[in-house]
Amino acid sequence: MDFFSNLALGFATASSIENLFFCLIGVLLGTLIGVLPGIGATATIAMLLPITFQLEPVSSLIMLSGIYYGAQYGGSTTAILINMPGESSSAVTAIDGYQMARKGRAGAALSIAALGSFFAGTVATFLVAIFAPPLTAIALQFGAAEYFSLMVVGLVSSIALAHGSIIKALAMVSLGLLLGLVGTDIYTGTPRFTLGIREYSDGLNFVAVAVGVFGIAEILRNLESEKTRSLLMAKVSGLLPTKDDFRQMIAPVLRGTVIGSALGILPGGGAILASFASYTVEKRMSKNPEEFGHGAIAGVAGPESANNAGAQTSFIPLLTLGIPANPVMALMIGAMIIQGIVPGPNVATEQPALFWGIIASMWIGNLMLVVLNLPLIGLWVKLLTIPYYVLFPIIMAFCSIGVYSVNSNVYDLFAVAFFGFIGYVLVKLRCEPAPLLLGFVLGPLLEENLRRAMILARGDPSTFLTRPISATLLLIAAAVLLVVLLPSVRKKREAVFQEED
Amino acid sequence: MRSSKFDTTNLLCGLLFIGLGLFFAIQSLTLDLGTAFRMGPGYFPLILACALIQFGGIILVQSLRIEGEAIGHIAWRGMLFILPAPIFFGLTVRGLGFVPAIFLAALIASFASSKMKPLTALVLSFCLTIFSILVFSYGLGLPFRRFGPWLGF
Numbered sequence: 067m068d069f070f071s072n073l074a075l076g077f078a079t080a081s082s083i084e085n086l087f088f089c090l091i092g093v094l095l096g097t098l099i100g101v102l103p104g105i106g107a108t109a110t111i112a113m114l115l116p117i118t119f120q121l122e123p124v125s126s127l128i129m130l131s132g133i134y135y136g137a138q139y140g141g142s143t144t145a146i147l148i149n150m151p152g153e154s155s156s157a158v159t160a161i162d163g164y165q166m167a168r169k170g171r172a173g174a175a176l177s178i179a180a181l182g183s184f185f186a187g188t189v190a191t192f193l194v195a196i197f198a199p200p201l202t203a204i205a206l207q208f209g210a211a212e213y214f215s216l217m218v219v220g221l222v223s224s225i226a227l228a229h230g231s232i233i234k235a236l237a238m239v240s241l242g243l244l245l246g247l248v249g250t251d252i253y254t255g256t257p258r259f260t261l262g263i264r265e266y267s268d269g270l271n272f273v274a275v276a277v278g279v280f281g282i283a284e285i286l287r288n289l290e291s292e293k294t295r296s297l298l299m300a301k302v303s304g305l306l307p308t309k310d311d312f313r314q315m316i317a318p319v320l321r322g323t324v325i326g327s328a329l330g331i332l333p334g335g336g337a338i339l340a341s342f343a344s345y346t347v348e349k350r351m352s353k354n355p356e357e358f359g360h361g362a363i364a365g366v367a368g369p370e371s372a373n374n375a376g377a378q379t380s381f382i383p384l385l386t387l388g389i390p391a392n393p394v395m396a397l398m399i400g401a402m403i404i405q406g407i408v409p410g411p412n413v414a415t416e417q418p419a420l421f422w423g424i425i426a427s428m429w430i431g432n433l434m435l436v437v438l439n440l441p442l443i444g445l446w447v448k449l450l451t452i453p454y455y456v457l458f459p460i461i462m463a464f465c466s467i468g469v470y471s472v473n474s475n476v477y478d479l480f481a482v483a484f485f486g487f488i489g490y491v492l493v494k495l496r497c498e499p500a501p502l503l504l505g506f507v508l509g510p511l512l513e514e515n516l517r518r519a520m521i522l523a524r525g526d527p528s529t530f531l532t533r534p535i536s537a538t539l540l541l542i543a544a545a546v547l548l549v550v551l552l553p554s555v556r557k558k559r560e561a562v563f564q565e566e567d
Numbered sequence: 568m569r570s571s572k573f574d575t576t577n578l579l580c581g582l583l584f585i586g587l588g589l590f591f592a593i594q595s596l597t598l599d600l601g602t603a604f605r606m607g608p609g610y611f612p613l614i615l616a617c618a619l620i621q622f623g624g625i626i627l628v629q630s631l632r633i634e635g636e637a638i639g640h641i642a643w644r645g646m647l648f649i650l651p652a653p654i655f656f657g658l659t660v661r662g663l664g665f666v667p668a669i670f671l672a673a674l675i676a677s678f679a680s681s682k683m684k685p686l687t688a689l690v691l692s693f694c695l696t697i698f699s700i701l702v703f704s705y706g707l708g709l710p711f712r713r714f715g716p717w718l719g720f
Contacts, residue, residue: 120709233629237584237622240615244591247615251598251608258608259594282649289645289679455680456691462649462676463669463695466656471709479657483650490646494638495580513611525604 073195076422080430085128088121089427092129093434096136101144101446102457107137108393108500109284112276113461115401116468123405124420128427130401131381134394135431138377139183139439142370143446146175156373158341162358162365169361174307176443178315178363179370180436181307186323186371187432190378193327194385194425198414201386205411208387210519211529215539217512220389222543224504226550234497242502245270246509253517265477272400274478275506277465278485279492279499280393285458286490311363318348318368326375331382344372378428385421386411389508393500396507404472574630576638581627588620648679664715665704670696 079085099110114133118126141156146163159179166175208216225235248259249269260266307315325347326340348368349358358365383389388409390396402409407417414421439446469478489499523529531537595616601607656672663671673695677688703709 231626233622233625234580237619237626240619240622241584241587244587244612244615244619247612254599254608256598256608258598258612259591285649286642286645289642289649290640453682455677455682456687458649458679459673459676459688459691460695462652463673463699466653466672467669467699467703467709469653470657470660471703474710476657476661479653482653486653487646487650490642491583494641495576495583497580516611517606520603520606525602527603 069195072418072422073426075418076426079124079419079423080128080427085125085423085427086430088125088129089132089431090434092132093136093431093438096133097140097439097446098449100137100140101449107134107141108397109280110137111394111397112280113465113468115273115276115397116471118401119404119472123407124423126401126405127398127420127424130398131424131428132431135377135435138374139180139435140446142179143176143443144450146179147172147447148450158345158369159366162362165359165361166366171361174311175366177307177440178311178367180440182315182319182322182367182371183374184432184436185319186326186375187378188429189323190327190330190375191425191429193379194382194428198382198386198425201382202411202414205387208535210515210522211533211536212539214512214515214519215530215536216387216389217508219539219543221501221504221508222546224501226546230496230498232550235501238497238501239505242505243509243512245275246506247513252514263477265475270481271469271472271475271478272507273472274469274481275485276397276400276503277469278482279489279503281461281465282482282486283489283493283499285461286486287493288454314363315367318364319371321347322368322371323375326372327379330376330379340372340376341369344368381428384409385413385424390504393503396504399507574633577626577630581623581630584623584626585620588616588623592616592620644681645679648675652676660711662715662717664713664718665711666696666700666713669699
């Protein structure tokens with residue numbers, strides 16, 4: 067069996083002492099920063115990204131994935147304890163989780179979230195292992211036209227799932243694509259948009275852009291109004307859920323896992339959508355829907371499982387096609403490129419140890435989260451009491467060191483400040499940064515494939531429509547765009563995002 | 568606050584996008600455009616820049632129709648101290664060396680909060696510097712000079 071030998075290879079890679087260690091560090095760091103309110107998973111990874119560059123590619127990506135789950139887990143912890151979701155996908159958890167905490171059941175809520183996530187993560191890891199190889203085989207058939215269309219689908223979905231105005235999201239994608247093109251043109255070697263600065267001829271540093279737009283903009287936003295956080299320092303006791311709790315959480319966890327796995331594959335931020343969808347489903351299926359909003363167990367178990375399943379399966383498009391499903395995956399692509407790995411279908415065949423090692427480490431990372439975090443919850447709760455003004459100088463210092471360590475390029479640090487400013491301005495103008503980052507990562511790839519496809523088709527743009535796979539993908543993109551622009555859907559979409567805020 | 572007849576946020580947003588679009592469009596025009604068959608370095612950016620200008624235009628037009636909420640509080644103090652920190656680090660890391668550069672950058676960033684007291688900032692920056700030296704310089708072995716040539720050793 068190929069499947070088992072592959073998984074065995076993966077576990078052998080991921081369970082080397084070194085990789086286990088980096089996985090652990092990643093999970094701990096991720097949780098640590100994810101717990102700190104106001105900093106989501108994307109910002110966390112953006113800030114910690116540079117630390118991993120000194121490592122081997124496998125260890126580095128394993129650690130990054132660990133940071134990702136850790137941050138997500140930390141996000142749900144704050145959602146439950148202080149009603150402050152670390153990131154949008156745990157916003158749903160805050161609704162019922164916080165209510166449970168107020169009723170003195172914070173411990174139970176936290177373990178339900180952790181156990182649900184672990185189960186969902188286990189299933190989703192297997193799904194990734196099962197579905198990644200066949201998809202890779204399909205992806206190997208892809209030509210330039212198909213890649214172009216696929217990236218269009220990814221960009222369009224990121225627009226559909228962004229908060230607020232669709233036109234703004236479209237503008238952000240265009241801006242991101244343009245920023246991605248800064249640097250030397252691959253075909254002619256002409257420098258573009260570098261303002262004559264030689265240090266930018268390799269393009270803008272991805273880490274600098276990500277740290278600026280996500281990390282620094284986030285810090286500035288938090289500095290706007292320095293309120294003291296009112297903490298519900300409920301004593302976290304009674305960690306283990308009762309038998310009754312277990313009975314109540316089984317069905318929601320199963321449903322959440324299915325929903326999350328399916329939606330996570332969708333490009334454009336499936337995990338957020340997944341937790342909302344799961345919450346809605348649970349509310350509909352529930353025998354006593356009036357419980358929801360007042361501490362329903364299903365309202366924590368379902369969305370948390372969906373969220374985590376989605377987070378895992380969003381690795382599928384990344385590993386098979388090299389297309390990021392959300393900003394976090396865009397960061398992973400950036401990390402792979404810096405490590406000298408070209409993301410795409412070839413990763414599975416050329417670097418099987420890396421490919422399967424990452425998949426196996428997902429499961430190990432999830433296991434570590436459950437084993438470590440339940441006992442450590444007390445520590446995380448203490449962390450919440452650290453005042454914010456102590457934290458951000460630390461974050462700034464690490465960002466500076468991190469960004470500089472990538473290339474030892476002083477201009478990257480100037481770019482951080484610049485993009486921090488731009489990112490903050492855009493946030494103030496109510497523009498979502500996620501589409502910008504996705505555009506930035508895909509910009510060069512999109513252009514390269516467009517140009518190659520046009521050369522192959524001798525300048526005939528109908529090539530995108532006459533090739534069946536490409537045409538289907540473009541149709542999907544057009545359909546998604548049409549649907550989000552429909553007035554009725556638009557209203558619903560606004561309502562969903564309103565709830566989230 | 569005076570209620571304006573247009574959405575200030577979107578007005579600024581539209582103008583910003585148009586401005587950025589124009590910048591990229593003008594830059595693209597100085598590059599070789601090529602043909603659709605063989606696209607030059609300026610072809611795709613020009614299309615994108617035009618799209619950006621268009622989106623900016625739509626946002627601008629929309630902003631004139633509806634009244635919007637105000638932009639809200641702006642973190643002036645935050646920007647004044649946070650943004651210079653990485654720039655300062657960049658300017659001094661080669662000359663002063665890693666240790667003083669990180670200490671001063673952290674110190675600058677500390678003052679972004681009105682709640683920070685000078686002594687706390689000093690202590691925090693000092694501890695942070697020690698930690699960074701141990702982790703990044705000794706632990707991860709990053710090739711930074713701890714003290715640079717400007718200091719004379």
